[in-house]
Amino acid sequence: MRHETSADDRLPAVAFTGAATAAGNAPSILNTQPWRWRVHPERLDLFAARSRQLAAGDPQGRQLMLSCGAALHHARIALAADGWATHVTRFPQASDPDLLATLVVNGRTPVTMEALRLAHATRIRHTDRRPVSEQSIPEVGLRAVATAACAEGNLQVLGADDLAELGSAAGRAAAVEAGDPQIASELTYWTGRATLSGAGLPASVLPEHPTQTTVPSRNFGRPGTLPVGVGHDRTAVYALLFGDGDGPLDWLRAGEALSAAWLTATTIGVSVVPLSGVVEVAATWHTLRHLLAGLGHPYLALRLGIADPEQHGPPPRTPRLAVAQVIDTSAVPADQL
Ligand SMILES: Cc1cc2nc3c(=O)[nH]c(=O)nc-3n(C[C@H](O)[C@H](O)[C@H](O)COP(=O)(O)O)c2cc1C
Known part of the structure; x- marks a missing residue:
């Protein structure tokens, strides 16, 4: 209409x-x-x-x-x-x-x-880092998100067979990043100033302890205050944004695809959490490239799921500049x- x-x-x-x-x-x-x-x-x-x-x-x-x-x-x-x-x-x-x-x-x-x-x-x-609910994303919803992303770029939904490999890559990426003092100090900086500056992440949006999940999420280097319960991300679906090239224009277009996918997901109640560490660590970038089986260069991994209705509303908003x-x-x- x-x-x-x-x-x-x-x-x-x-x-x-x-x-x-x-x-x-x-x-x-x-x-x-x-x-x-x-x-x-x-x-x-x-x-x-x-x-x-x-x-x-x-x-x-x-x-x-x-x-x-x-x-x-x-x-x-x-x-x-x-x-x-x-x-x-x-x-x-x-x-x-x-x-x-x-x-x-x-x-x-x-x-x-x-x-x-x-x-x-x-x-x-918004980004909701709590475990998703037991409810699977309906096929039609997943298709709507993929279609929105593909109008701007490329999105590959990973099969259940790929999850162990993605999970171990994400775990390895988290360990590499945690062991890098410069990355750790950057994380400390951006997770310690949000309330004052309007940029970075406040403790209120970071999980109070690591969530139970097949694919580990980013380790922010400090616990937050967001209650996360004991749910397990069993129904989460993972996807990769990817494309032909690996330069600034490709990444900019992939960001537009990310927004298109995420906004469509929001309209149908699907939660999205990006996982970027696994792309930024060279060894695990190669794992993602392998998972794409020749389709292209990986730009970002995404966790998709239905937010848990047991949680009380969305997490607090992340501030802005x-x-x-x-x-x-x-x-x-x-x-x-
Ligand atoms: C390129 C990109 C990479 C991101 N990587 C991660 C990530 O690895 N882990 C995570 O929990 N959130 C990740 N996020 C989500 C951001 O932390 C989030 O968008 C930001 O804090 C603003 O909060 P909001 O999405 O709730 O508005 C990423 C977002 C973008 C655009």
Whole structure:
């Protein structure tokens, strides 16, 4: 079903500012929010914020780029839900590799119910690290998530036979990362400052003890305060985002696919938890490549499941940076905002 919106005199700069604000809700590695937006009267630029890149945990910038891709997709969804036809140019200037994308609008477009649903999902989506329920994801739901991801990139759902190998790779990755003092100190930094700074992870969203699971989740190096119970992730399904290349554009597009999958999952009650350690440790990256059996390069593993109704509501929200820290509107005359 479509709702026609009448042409109106709203200015693109207002829409761009709204889209960049909505993109602040996007997921990011350790909640680093490694993006910066610059609003112009006629375009919106997305930059990588290298000061928030994980030097030890993400030296290539893959996780940064995935995060920025998710933010880019959130901005696209916000513009679509606001009735704007959008054109995106990724990496528009070879001379500036940190200018990741430029968005322009090509006039007004009808707002679809799907755009409205996804825009709503940007406001409620979150990472729930508690074990999933005993209820399996219905086949149709899994297909919807995979279809959404594949409209932007590639997602391979792993079979039950692959889980032991994924689980042992994730365990090995966690041990390698725990034994690396630089990665450990980065984790300490990003898990110790969220309440004050609006970036990083507060204790309230981290499990109070490791959860029972076939595939170990990230070891954050410290227990949190999130009660996790004794459930086991038996019904969880695992999937890999992947693609042909292994460079910044591939990762940015994979981030858009991550957002598309996660927002669709949110609309149908499917919980998503990314597992990035297993991609960042070289030896376990090769295991994922093997699991993909020649399909392509792995970018991110995902745990999918139905959140446990026994848990009392969603976990607390992870904070965000102040809008002024990530959005620069100084290029827009005041009467256009
Ligand atoms: C590229 C990427 C990698 C991530 N890796 C992990 C991970 O390994 N383990 C985890 O628990 N969460 C992971 N996350 C989830 C982030 O920690 C989460 O999005 C962030 O803290 C913001 O919280 P929110 O998703 O609840 O808004 C990842 C997210 C992204 C985008």
